[in-house]
Amino acid sequence: MRAHILQEPGRIELHELPVPSPDEGEIVVRVRAALTCGTDIKMFLRGHPKFPTPTRFGHEFSGQVSAVGREVKHLREGDEVMVAPTGPCNACYYCSREQENLCETVIETMVLGAYGEFVKIPARIVRANVYPKPRALSFAEAALLEPLSCVTHGLEGISLRPDDMAVVIGAGAIALLHVLVLRAHGVHNVWVVGRNPERARYASRVGAQRVLISGLSEARAAVLSATAGRGADLVIECTGQVEVWERAPDFARRGGTVILFGGCAAGTQARFDTLRLHYDQLRVHSPFHFTPRAVRRAYELLADSSFAGERLISGYYALEELAKALDAHRAGRGLKFAIEP
Numbered sequence: 001m002r003a004h005i006l007q008e009p010g011r012i013e014l015h016e017l018p019v020p021s022p023d024e025g026e027i028v029v030r031v032r033a034a035l036t037c038g039t040d041i042k043m044f045l046r047g048h049p050k051f052p053t054p055t056r057f058g059h060e061f062s063g064q065v066s067a068v069g070r071e072v073k074h075l076r077e078g079d080e081v082m083v084a085p086t087g088p089c090n091a092c093y094y095c096s097r098e099q100e101n102l103c104e105t106v107i108e109t110m111v112l113g114a115y116g117e118f119v120k121i122p123a124r125i126v127r128a129n130v131y132p133k134p135r136a137l138s139f140a141e142a143a144l145l146e147p148l149s150c151v152t153h154g155l156e157g158i159s160l161r162p163d164d165m166a167v168v169i170g171a172g173a174i175a176l177l178h179v180l181v182l183r184a185h186g187v188h189n190v191w192v193v194g195r196n197p198e199r200a201r202y203a204s205r206v207g208a209q210r211v212l213i214s215g216l217s218e219a220r221a222a223v224l225s226a227t228a229g230r231g232a233d234l235v236i237e238c239t240g241q242v243e244v245w246e247r248a249p250d251f252a253r254r255g256g257t258v259i260l261f262g263g264c265a266a267g268t269q270a271r272f273d274t275l276r277l278h279y280d281q282l283r284v285h286s287p288f289h290f291t292p293r294a295v296r297r298a299y300e301l302l303a304d305s306s307f308a309g310e311r312l313i314s315g316y317y318a319l320e321e322l323a324k325a326l327d328a329h330r331a332g333r334g335l336k337f338a339i340e341p
């Protein structure tokens with residue numbers, strides 16, 4: 001089989017490798033669609049501390065089960081599946097507290113290799129985070145399961161009302177997945193603040209009520225004037241820029257919620273106005289990764305035909321064109337690109 005190997009930052013090579021075979025609790029999936037993700041771009045450009053090179057890569061995918069381990073009873077060869085690429089150990093402190101997103105081994109056991117023809121799925125993922133793909137869902141849309149799970153995890157426990165006004169800062173795929181999920185929860189007054197006009201087009205397409213292509217100060221003024229000076233009920237930061245983390249609370253009303261979603265660079269620090277956080281009782285939330293609960297919720301959303309996740313997919317490429325797809329993603333010529341091995 002063919003699979004891309006990230007040899008070192010900046011260099012990928014398409015290799016011929018043996019097709020994996022599953023151990024007892026494992027399955028092997030023939031990848032039908034893999035999506036480009038900002039994490040892949042970072043990994044491609046700078047490497048990733050958790051995944052030393054050379055390594056296979058790509059982690060958002062769906063496909064067809066091609067082989068099943070002896071202990072796997074709920075899946076068969078030929079099943080079309082969607083996969084979230086990590087699973088909990090179910091034994092550590094965090095797993096026992098239903099904080100499986102923080103499982104001590106969840107990230108180091110992540111499945112990489114979606115940019116290849118076959119991927120072996122470890123038992124812990126087979127147990128928790130593999131779902132049958134509904135017929136009506138395309139493989140590319142089904143591959144949104146992973147990023148969407150991060151979004152549903154971030155919104156877990158956040159109370160949403162149909163009359164809420166939400167501001168999403170950032171206009172990439174994660175930002176627009178938030179728009180889709182908020183709309184699915186009946187929140188329609190969702191604004192997107194972005195800088196890239198190309199991406200802004202996508203924001204309107206997924207149903208953002210208003211798209212502001214502007215700096216943060218200007219955007220904040222527009223939000224305040226639309227809310228009688230109060231600010232938004234919910235503010236979701238999706239850029240991973242320290243200065244945006246620091247400014248996000250300025251968009252929130254008293255008693256509002258701020259979700260700091262985008263991970264910033266290691267070693268950075270943010271400063272906040274303590275009086276605002278205290279006297280205005282802002283709820284600040286900074287979610288990481290996902291739990292099996294969140295994956296189930298993401299699956300339910302994708303299975304609902306009104307979700308329209310395919311609007312985030314900007315183009316399709318063959319396996320050997322991965323470099324082109326990563327480049328298009330990096331250059332912001334779209335949101336996410338599907339590789340079809």
Ligand SMILES: [Zn+2]
Pocket residue numbers: 037038039059060146147
């Ligand atoms: Zn991703």
Ligand SMILES: [Zn+2]
Pocket residue numbers: 088089090091092093094095100102103104105
């Ligand atoms: Zn664990």
